[in-house]
Amino acid sequence: MKLSKKTKRFIGLISFVIGFVASLSIVVDKWFNSQEFDGKFLFFSFFFLHFILKYVTWGKIYENEEENEFDKQIKAKSSRMSYYIIMMSSITILYFFSDSENYPLLVTVGLILVTLPLTEFLYSKRYKNVSK
Template identity: 35%
Template sequence: MFNDKIDRDDKYDPTLSLAFILLKQLGTKVDELFIRGGIRMNRTKGIMLIGTTLVFCLIVGLTIYDWVRFQRIEGGSIFSMFLALSFFFKILTWDNHDGSDEKDELDRHITTQSAKISYFVLMILSGLILFISEGTGDLNEINNIPLLIVVCLTLVILPITEFVYSRKYR
């Protein structure tokens, strides 16, 4: 099941058992998650995954407490949750929170495709959030002008960026 290549500091670590329990509860197969390219996850990555998971759970818990106790959700809590979630997925994908240091052709392809797909997903979600939060599909009845501007900017950011980038090669 495992390849013979095992990281030097990849010995049994009881702190990883928390990650296994959390992933089992989420229905994720541990073998699929912790093995990348036939090499088992090293201890540092496991600790970073556990840390970001705990931070995320702590922020979610505090946000739920504030919501139940004080009937409010703070913007800083929402931002912090998404930031912790971002770190979690970067660690899963690239083995560190900064992204891959050495990018081969496959890594560059993954980054390019995921950036373009995420741009379109963000465009659709921002439009949905605008229309759902305003409760109308009529653009003339929208009162949240800053959010409308953000949605409109999502329509032009990619074409403008492609234009500027194409000028570099012409």
């Protein structure tokens, strides 16, 4: 029996939702029952959520298909916005929920603050050299 493209997409979406719910359930269960935090399962929850959102937005997981101009604009604007959201949330987490001796978080926040300007600088140099 050959499945239609719509059925395959639905099965893929359901499998990612099940993975997300299972991972998040383990995190919540450990947190409420033993007051322990398991970062591995939280990471996998975000991992599954990433694919769910990508699947719902674009109807595909892989990037190998052609994009039109509208898709490129959506990706450019959403990536810039997500950069600022991540920057603000990591600064908030550092300020309210962590002490100043959490060096990995401090380094992460520092890298987040310089990533966009550094990337813009490198791309501007690249395009200025190409246009000459």
